[in-house]
Ligand SMILES: [Zn+2]
């Protein structure tokens with residue numbers, strides 16, 4: 420069984436435990452993974468709560484949930500994660516399906532540790548595209564340029 424974030428653990432043991440507060444994220448990577456999974460389950464409150472105070476907007480909860488209900492998350496690719504004592508960086512690619520189109524979100528996120536808790540500070544987008552010869556992010560096993568499976572996936 421796999422968690423939404425891609426690790427070989429159940430959601431309950433992996434990101435679910437961080438989202439529910441049962442477990443605290445030990446590093447920026449764990450927090451980032453839990454935030455990705457929160458997007459998958461459309462948990463806007465957690466996404467707002469896990470951001471730094473400066474970037475915590477209660478009004479975003481509904482907007483995030485609305486957005487999540489209209490897309491289907493396909494996968495997370497973690498590209499880089501590093502940390503110092505009080506801050507860290509995670510670079511990732513996340514893929515989702517929106518109106519039968521696969522959207523690639525390539526982001527470099529900044530995390531800050533405040534009172535012993537890692538929080539998401541902000542992210543910057545990196546312009547990237549899915550290469551035609553890459554395997555399709557929908558998981559069909561076909562090359563992206565040839566894949567039509569995700570067109571009927573939802
Ligand atoms: Zn996970």
Ligand SMILES: [Zn+2]
Pocket residue numbers: 555556557558559566567568569570
């Ligand atoms: Zn596909």
